Amino acid sequence: MIQKIYDNSPVFLQNVMISIKGLQIIRQRYNKYYKEEMELLTSNIDPFKLQEDRLKLFYDYITNHSEYFSRMKNIINEKLTISDINKLPLMNKETIRNHLDEIVTRDRELIEMGTGGSTGKSMKYYTHPYDISRKIAYLDFFKLKHGVKLGMKRASVGGRSIVPMNQKSNVFWRYNYFLKQLYFSAYHADGNNLKYYIEKLNEFKPLSIDGYTTVIHRWAQYINNNNIELTFKPIAIFPTAEALTPEMKNDIEKAFKCPVRNQYASSEGAPFITENINGELEINPETGVFECRKIEGNIYELVVTGFYTTTTPLLRYEIGDSVELNQELPEKYSQKDIKIKRIIGRNNDFLMSNERGIITNVNLSTAIKAAGNSVIASQFIQNEINEVILNLVVKENVDRKRLEKILVEQLNIRFGHTTLYKFNYVDRIDVTKGGKTRFTINNLGNEVVK
Template identity: 35%
Template sequence: MIKDTIYQKLPNFFQNALISAFNFIAYRKRYGAKYLYYREIFKNNENLSLKDLQLIQKQKFSHLIQYAIKNSPFYHNKIASIPSVTSLDLIERLPIITKEEIRKNIGDIYTIPKRKGLISKTGGTTGKSLEILFSIDNIKERFAMIENFRSQSGYQLGKKTAWFSGKNLLTSKDLKKNIFWKTDYLYKVRYYSTFHVKKKYLEYYINDLIEYKPEYFVGFPSTIYEIAKYGIDNNIDFPKNIVKAIFPTAETITKSTRELIETYFKTQMYDQYASSEGAPFIFECKNKNMHLELQSGVFEVLDDDDNPSMEGRLVVTSFTTYGTPLIRYDIGDRIELSDTTCTCNNKNPIVKQILGRIDDYIYSSETGKINLGNISNTLKGVNGIVKFQVIQKQLDKIVVKVVVDKEQYSEKHQKQFLKNWVDRVGKSMKIDLEFVDDIPVANSGKFRMVKNHIKHLID
């Protein structure tokens, strides 16, 4: 970790050099002989049949369970006595584990000492961080999967990349000079701040992106969206044939967000699903279908009674978290499966849609739960809203914070926006519009469209 006290005092050139040095050390842990071994496996397995993928999944599941029972006191006590415990076909016999249960028992769940692994800290609305310990091999395996997915669009480490994530690397000197990025010249990665995405700064972002000419974008789609929207609204053309692909991370993407980003940057976006805890992967193919990656874990979609369902909450078992086994882990997301097949080479099952965090909904006693997709669609027929965030702290009231473009926004658009909300939450819900100059991102650099504080009030 870069020490702030030293970093802040260094000239820009040395700050960039320090970032390169930091990445060099980190990449040595991620890439290498074992990483190349995993890359070769996933490359060779790209065209496997669903039957073969399911066989690999069953074998990996059995191995994980045996390892967890032997090396984790928590799982030894929890599942060792369950009949046929290593059989994937009988996975429902195993208990579902919550995030809070893992947090409380983390010391007994770990299978390796901290000095032999890498720690990933999760965030969350509760503010309670969860420290997942990855083995070095697991890190290499996960990056091999991600890089194999991205390589299908031509990406590889060392190609010019614009990265939009929660790295807070800027200094007060940078801000005075309207510089909102730092560059790793060794690996050709420019890190753009997600903490300064404000209207008065966005032209600097666009101009630098045009000058830097990155082949790939990686990072928070909400930040990329804000930049693209500003470019469209201000008639700043982004040149063709610069960006080959965009790989969003960490946030759920709505249809309207995708369309605007792809239109402005004149490229395609390929989504992925994972988590900082180490959830198994879901990757988007060239046909824009999301595929479960069965080689990375087990995906269970369950209804409220814990029965298998085509749509419901996601419970995962990860094959890449041996340092902190995640077995039937209720990750807090919802997805919907599809019964269709894809014409691409990937024979993994298809996900119809990723519905996002379970907390990413508004609850109405009149209409029930309104998910993220329906919330984002309240902008249909509305112009002039730059961004909004809905907050619910009471069952019968929501507060919608709104940032508007005063030149486009009008009373007509406000009426339509409110109508769209009433259509979704019903007439009994009180809707308070709060107009603000900006809506800050979270400490992680992510933007949250929904803040739900009433989950404990809902059955």
């Protein structure tokens, strides 16, 4: 009923409804737990000491309040340390799907959540104002380190459905008055619509931008290709939810003339990896524990324990994401040894070669870059080890034979000469139900990837 009223209301009333929702969010998120967490984070001088202390408290809480985790006391019945954490069993999405009622630690003020299912299956879980507010506090703490304060004008883009299907106007955004947030739709940000997005950004003049990486990158490409001079300069831009390649980062920084600061977490509550003021990625031990399982070379799969997941706890959770480190880890590594070079993302967000092994997003994006400006958007899909499908959105009158020759030459350098390439020319790249655009899709299965 509420959705129907929203869909049939004029835009100004939709803004009012979204602002009322924003007021509810403020009350839910910016509570005493938020304030306590911000005070602790801003005053703390040793994040690794805080990590050890929080692990003990986290383990004590979940083993005393969760039927599922109470069984862990049979393995470790004292304070848990990072050096002993690998004695405990692993968990994954199927664990949560099959044992959610046993896992959950609370029965009041539960907030039902769900992952978007980009790997093929969605997952329901529960959180609580205590967890949400502390996680938001850390996100604000991260932004604060880059000069962005709570309450500044902010532009966001994401997968919320804010534009009704029957809308005929070119207003692809809604304003949240109480959060000073202009929220853009990710579902309409392409083609001729892009000019309306850029015009609105120029009018609004946000001090920070956050949201889906591919949409922000699309804005940047439009700005750069059309030599548009913006009338504002954000303090920083914070892409989320999708992988950020060096080429994307360069394009965004060129367009908006401000730093782009990468971050990693997950909807279900993985600990944070963020970019510091020097442009270096680093784990944030205050938010959880990172275990790294080697896949190949310096590429490691993450197993995470998240301190902001006290309601549906993630303890040694196989998140399904990977990172590339600056160097291989020693056999007995500490948390301080984990030096992040690049966030790869989902374990199926890279492709495989019979000859060369793993081919990352970065290697694929540089291959596309070699084609110049003729490729507007691209997507790689691999269903078989010896074949890669390329979905391409290209400019009009592009010499496709020449383009394919360039791309095959570039891809042969990365894959070797035993991989075949199938080119599909499309009007647009399909998005997921959550509005995300996947650059690479690996359907080979874990047995091939690992």
